[in-house]
Amino acid sequence: MLSRVGDRVFWMSRFMERAENMARILGVMSNVVLCSTPETQEQNLLAPLTITGSTKNYYALHEQLSLPALTDFMAFDADNESSIYTCIKAARDNAHEVRWQITSEMWETLNATWLEMRSFRRESSAGPDATRFFDWVKERSHLFRGVTYGTIMRGEAFHFSRLGTFLERADATARILDVKYHILLPRVEDVGGALDYYQWAALLKSVSSFETYRTIYRDQIYPINVAELLILDRRMPRSLAACLEQIDQALARVDGQNDHAAKRLSAELQARLVHGDIEEIFRGGLHEYLTEFLEDIHELGQRIQRAYLGAL
Amino acid sequence: MYDEMYQAKSEARSHYSALARWLESMPPNVVEEKRREADLLFHRVGITFAVYGDEQGAERLIPFDTIPRIIPQSEWTLLENGLRQRVTALNRFLHDIYHGQDILRAGVIAAEHVLTHEAFQVSMIGLDLPNDVYCHVTGIDIVRDGDGEYYVLEDNLRTPSGVSYMLENRRMMMRLFPELFQLYNVRPVEHYPQLLLEALRASAPRGVRDPIVVVLTPGQYNSAYFEHAFLAQQMGVELVEAVDLFVKDAQIYMHATSGHQRVDVIYRRIDDPYLDPLAFRPDSMLGVPGLLAVYRAGNVAIANALGTGVADDKSTYPYVPEMIRFYLGEEPILRNVPTWQLRKPEDLRYALDHLPELVVKEVQGSGGYGMLVGPAATRAEIEAFRERIRNNPANYIAQPTLALSTCPTFVEKGIAPRHLDLRPFVLCGRECKLVPGGLTRVALTEGSLVVNSSQGGGTKDTWVIA
Structure with a gap:
């Protein structure tokens, strides 16, 4: 497969996953904001900006931090390179270039998603209809992944698509988990209180893990359990361990002339997660752990890009 | 005017009679439904065409007409032999001008015309190509005049396009009207990509x-x-x-x-x-x-070779029949349209005196851009074009306005005759081959003679029947 084609397939999947994660974060955040006090409201609103590193861009356009303005910025602003709008457009444009190397169902799904994206009425979808919009994004992403899984040959295109999806998901889960550090408490021991419960519950819901948590732990929401679930539990499809397992499997199925560095790092990261211990992670500091993980996953992405997909 | 289907009012030619009967028996709403279905299918598959200069850069659908154009086997045999002969001579010509230049020394074509030509590639001189093939893919535009005779209108030796529509049109017709393929024994064209691949592989270093x-x-x-x-x-x-x-x-x-x-x-x-x-x-x-x-x-092999443009230019076109005689010692099977070369003073004078009845084209032009159709132009347009010709006569050729043949076509107000042409594709690897058929382009505007898709022309499926 041509490197350029591999690159487009990889980023097509990556951008669609990014759109989905953004919808998850925004959806949960808007619920949290509704039940937060004025003091914590701003911190909560800042979370999506912190996660995507777009605080500065937001304030270049808006003076006030408000829910509708933030939603509009993160969901519909074509000039915001992290917005859902931008991600869906990028996913579709990448697909357009390789529509002959992917299945027609995949192309048609992304093309239809893009056409529909453009037809949303911005005022209402950034306001009262926001939840419906976020659900729609998630559904389209589920559909795209399902169509991909159900139609494409298990060849290079499939593997690079998976690499894009799971690199992006690992990145997003780590960032979402790290948000607690930014918005809530300086120390993870400082738990308790009703508000805190809602925020931890919201975090779990944003990665579709609330019910799973209940089933596994049958207990109150303790940060250390949440972290264990989202970092180390391979059964949880959005956890770091699950993502790295998928990445490692996909990498094992592609061959390149100079891909040793990428494969080695992937194996290393996966091994660290398989043998990881949550108490040890907490002793070293969750934030420090996640910061290092984000750097590693970024490096892995770079190595995959260099090994197979050509320069960015 | 020669109509492909009817030889007299409501009297279909024998090879069209079954189709004509079938058409008459079709309820109008069914026809309309099928046309909509075809549109939808083309859109969904994304068979579109970007038009240069279109503000929105929009991808447009080339209108597809569901009434096929039929060519009887006897006529196709003539066309096939004529096309093979023509492309063989053109390949010989290209080999010659980049090697011994016999044709120039014999004075059949002026050396200065070839050697100073914009598309002449000095870098091709002395280069030997596998099988001596320069044009691996050639699209030759054929028209029919009022007498029903086939003429070659243009040779396309650079990067001719349109073959995908030939293939998609057939697929569409078989999908929409399978019953028609019971009435006719239509020769297949689907193996074109296979022949193309064979020709390309045969041209490898x-x-x-x-x-x-x-x-x-x-x-x-x-x-x-x-x-x-x-x-x-x-x-x-x-x-x-x-x-x-x-x-x-x-x-x-x-x-x-x-x-x-x-x-x-x-x-x-x-x-x-x-x-x-x-x-x-x-x-x-x-x-x-x-x-x-x-x-x-x-x-590495490049198909088509570099420097083929010197042979498909409209100012070289008038010499192709001479090339056939010179290289093959045969009489041309297919005729050329009479052509005035406006770089020649006497031809220029004639053309300027007869602009309202002539078609004038740029020698390097393609896609129906930059041409004058005298009988369809206003006086102001003719005068404007006269100025352009005077400023650079060598840039133009003129031809009589052919009464291009027509074929019944679906238009807004029902079925009406529209002018058409035919572009068969010749593939050359070890030998020259064609699939029986080509792309039929049809001018959808009443009376229009310009069939190019960039000018709003449509296409039809083309049937060679055994």
Whole structure:
């Protein structure tokens, strides 16, 4: 497969996953904001900006931090390179270039998603209809992944698509988990209180893990359990361990002339997660752990890009 | 006026009679429904055509007409023999002008016309190509005049397009009207991509056992991108852009996820001046730096070869019948349209005196841009064109306005006759081959003689019946 084609397939999947994660974060955040006090409201609103590193861009356009303005910025602003709008457009444009190397169902799904994206009425979808919009994004992403899984040959295109999806998901889960550090408490021991419960519950819901948590732990929401679930539990499809397992499997199925560095790092990261211990992670500091993980996953992405997909 | 279907009012020619009866028996609403279905299918598959200069850069659908154009086997045999003969002579001509130049020394064509021609490639001189083939893919435009006689209107030897529509139109007709294929024994065209791949592989550099073929496209914003992608997919080869290719050790390679892979044959859909920024236009973003040197070293094949444009120019066209006599010692099977070359003073004088009845074309023009159709033009348009001719007569040729044949076609107000032409595609590898058929283009505006899709023309399925 041509490197350029591999690159487009990889980023097509990556951008669609990014759109989905953004919808998850925004959806949960808007619920949290509704039940937060004025003091914590701003911190909560800042979370999506912190996660995507777009605080500065937001304030270049808006003076006030408000829910509708933030939603509009993160969901519909074509000039915001992290917005859902931008991600869906990028996913579709990448697909357009390789529509002959992917299945027609995949192309048609992304093309239809893009056409529909453009037809949303911005005022209402950034306001009262926001939840419906976020659900729609998630559904389209589920559909795209399902169509991909159900139609494409298990060849290079499939593997690079998976690499894009799971690199992006690992990145997003780590960032979402790290948000607690930014918005809530300086120390993870400082738990308790009703508000805190809602925020931890919201975090779990944003990665579709609330019910799973209940089933596994049958207990109150303790940060250390949440972290264990989202970092180390391979059964949880959005956890770091699950993502790295998928990445490692996909990498094992592609061959390149100079891909040793990428494969080695992937194996290393996966091994660290398989043998990881949550108490040890907490002793070293969750934030420090996640910061290092984000750097590693970024490096892995770079190595995959260099090994197979050509320069960015 | 020659109508393909009717020889007299409501009297169909024998090879059309079954179709005419079938058409009459079709309830109008069914016909309308089928037309909508065809539109929907074309849209969904994305068989579109980008039009240059269109503000929105929008992808437009080429209108597809559901009434096929039928060619009886006897006529096709004539066409096939004539086309093979013509393309063989054109290949001989190209080989000659880049080698011994016999035809120039014999004075059949003026040496200055060929050697100073814009498309003449000095870098091709003395270069030997596999099978001596320059034009691997040729599209020849054929029209019928009022007497029903076939004429060659134009040779396209550079990067002729349209073959994907020929194939898609057939697929569409078989899907929409399977019953018609029970009435007629239509000769298949579906093997075109296979023949194309064979021709390309046969043109690989000598000594290459299992040649790797690629299709080189300018990219998704090119008007014919659909066709490039379609042909690559149908042949099962990579569709590459210039950024995917590079030169190493006097070979062409492509960047693949698995590493570097050698390329042996490039079916390029990019014009000569853009192919190699080191050799030609330095500003070309579409080319591969160093490609020409690899080509000259004989380590890669390019189809069509460089420098074929000198033979398909409208100012060279009048000499093709002479080429056939000169190289093959045969009489041309297909006729040329009489042509006045306005660089000749006496031809210029005649043309300027008769502009309202002539068609005037730029010698380098294509796609129906920059032409005058005298009988359809206003006086002001004719006068404006007269000025352009006077300023640069050598840039134009003139031809009588042919009464192009017509064929019944669906239009707004029902079925009406519309003018059409035919572009069969000739493939040359070890030998020249054709699939029985071609692309029939139809002018959808009443009375219009311009069939180009860039000017709003449509297409029809073309049936050669056994």
